[in-house]
Amino acid sequence: MARFGEEYCWTIRDDPSVCPYIKPEEGHLLSDIESRIREKCIDCPELRKDLKELANSKDSVFEVFLVLLDEMLRREQRISSFIKSAEIKEEIFDFLVKLSSSLKPVLNRDEILYKALVAFTAGGGLGFNRAFALLAANGRLKGYFALGPLSPEEAVSIWNGINEKNLTVRDLLKFSPHVFYKEKEKFKDVLEVMDFDIEDEPFNRLFKTGTAIVVGPDDDISPVLRSFYKDVPFCAVPFFSHRGRPLGAVLLDNFLTGREVSHDEIKAMEIFATEVSIALERALTYEELEEKIGILEEANTRLRENQELIMKLRSEAVIGEMVLQLIHSFKNPVVAIAGLARVLKKKIQPNSGLSKYIDAILQEAIKLENTLRDFVCFVRTKYISEKSHIDVTRVIELLCQEKREKAKLQGVEIRLNLAKNLPLVLGNHYQLYTCIENLVNNSIEAMPKGGKLFIESGVQNDFIWISITDTGPGIPEDVMKNLFKPFFTTKNIGSGLGLYTSKEIIEKMGGNIKVSCERGKGCKVTVSLPYVKGKEDEENTYS
Missing domain, CATH: 1.10.287 (Helix Hairpins)
Known part of the structure; x- marks a missing residue:
């Protein structure tokens, strides 16, 4: 009861039984009635009852006291709300200063997005449970990075780890490539499906308004987002270049705590996003300049x-x-x-x-x-440096027409087995003709008593090949070692430049030449040349 006889509890001194709300360590309030009224009675429902009773029975002035008390309590609540809001704003402003300072020297896209998502999710920042960063390119938004827990258990583990290590805001904002790629890998499946047209909702609305928006369970959005968020509300915040070009967006949610987002926090998100946009545009410009x-x-x-x-x-x-x-x-x-x-x-x-x-x-x-x-x-x-597309089959046929009579006089039979529709090669027609002529001459000269000369061609991988095989006596091993050296010859009349020149021509065209011999059975020379891709169906031409 608030009344003791003719007196009220808030007028009685030195009696601990009159107020159950005074704690043992607050004994001084028993004698100090003025302090007791300020600290205890103002919030006590018994005082309001007493004042109402006095207003009804004695004097209407007590009714004024009652109104004044209500107004005072209402204003106290407003002041408390203002103080709390000011404390939050001060905390956010302090975090924003640290974020801005941390982003200034950064030119790496990954580091910027890491710091940005830390700012959106850290307790000293905006304190969201989870954040997803999407980047814009060619009219689309694609998931790039995410930060936060996947489950309540992981969230508790993260929060406990931060508390145990006593991590400060500056500690959290330090970029860790290991953590970055670990988080990116953790959300890999989610980020891969986050691929949207910039006109999809809610991004169409987001970039048209240019402000942060709250997306509720009843809003019309992309099926991918609805499937992921279900009934969980989330915030979307845009990133813009200084010319108003969309750079990306961040999606924020409190899927674990369910905490609602205040108007002040939405404004803070937009301020954070402005800082991130400046840094992100700088990094993207730097990447483009580097390229x-x-x-x-x-x-x-x-x-x-x-x-x-x-x-x-x-x-x-x-x-x-x-x-x-x-x-x-x-x-x-x-x-x-x-x-x-x-x-x-x-x-x-x-x-x-x-x-x-x-x-x-x-x-x-x-x-x-x-x-x-x-x-x-x-x-x-x-x-000679002029190049054109060359039909190798035509070159070989012309050469054989010229050499066939000389070979016949020496008893050498020339047999051709050339593949049809060979691709063209790129080179100088005169040089290639000279190259094959040198090889054919050597083979004919290797059979002074007659024999057979086989010339074949084909395609393997990205090369055409030409093989020239004779039935002469073959070449000794000591001669094979020096075969392509300039001025080396075993002939009585010869310069030693024929095979060397042929090798130079083939290698200049990007090909190679190989010689294999068997004593008493003859030699085989194989030339490989890269063909011109995409020219297979062209009309065979040469210059």
Whole structure:
């Protein structure tokens, strides 16, 4: 009871029985009535009853006291609400300052999104249970990263871990690649299905309003989102570039606590999103610049290489021209010497003592003529750079028409087995013709007593192959080692440049050449050349 005889509890001193709300450690309130009224009686329902009773029985002034008391309590509640709101705002503002400071030096997209989602989910920030970051590209929004627990048990484990380690806001905002990829992998299945058209709801509304929105269980949204969230309400916050281009969005929910989001928190989300948008645009711009710089550096490297190649080709062209002029200068006197030797041979008697000297001069002159001819061929094949699509079958057929009579006189039978509709190759027609001619000549010369020469072709993987097989005596192993060295020859009359030139041509076209021999059974030369993809159905042409 609030009344004791003629007195009320809030007027009696030094009697502990009059107020059950005074705790043992608050004994001073028994004698200090003024303090007791401020700290205990104002909130006590008994005081309100007493004031109402006094207003009815004694004086209406007590009714005024009752109104004043109600108003005072109402204002106290409002002040408490304002203080709480101010404390929350101060806490959020403090977190925002730390987030802004943490994001300023960052140019890595992953780190920015990690810090952003920490800000949205950390207790010192906005305190959501879970967050999903989606990035915009080519009119679509795709799940990129997520942070938070998958179950109540995991949530308790995370919160306990933060408390046990006494982690501060700055600790939480430190980027950990390990944690980032661990969380991303944890939500992998969810992120993969989060693939939306930017016009899908609620994103259409989100980017049109440009503000954070709350999506309820009755709102019309993408079936994927509805299947995931079911009846759990969630918030969507947009990220924009400084020109208003959508960069992405973050989806936030309290699927465990069910806590409702206040108006102040929605405004705070938008402020957080602005900071994140600035950092994200900076990172995306940096990534784009890095890509462009990479392209420019590659282009610059290629340009430098091409300039060097052009200079090299110019130098080689000049050298080639000089060599050809020099060879021409040698050729004229060699031809004259050979001609004079032939005239002298006809004019002297066969049994003359000079005959052997004239024969020696003639033989050396012929050898020098052949060497000069092969060297001219080598110079031309080395410095010619014009390329076109070549029909290898046509090249072989023309060559065989030219060589068939010579081979027949030597008793060599040429047999062709060429694949139909071979793809074209890219190179110089003159060089390829010279290359195959050298190989065919060598095979024919390897059979002075006659034999068979098989020329075949086909396709394997990305290459066409040409094989030239003779039935000659084969080549010794010691000769095989030096076969492609310049000026190496086993012939009495020969320059040693034929096979070397052929190898140079084949490798210049991106191919390779192999020789296999068996003593007493002959040799097989196989040439492989990359063909031009996509040209199989073109009309066979060559230049």
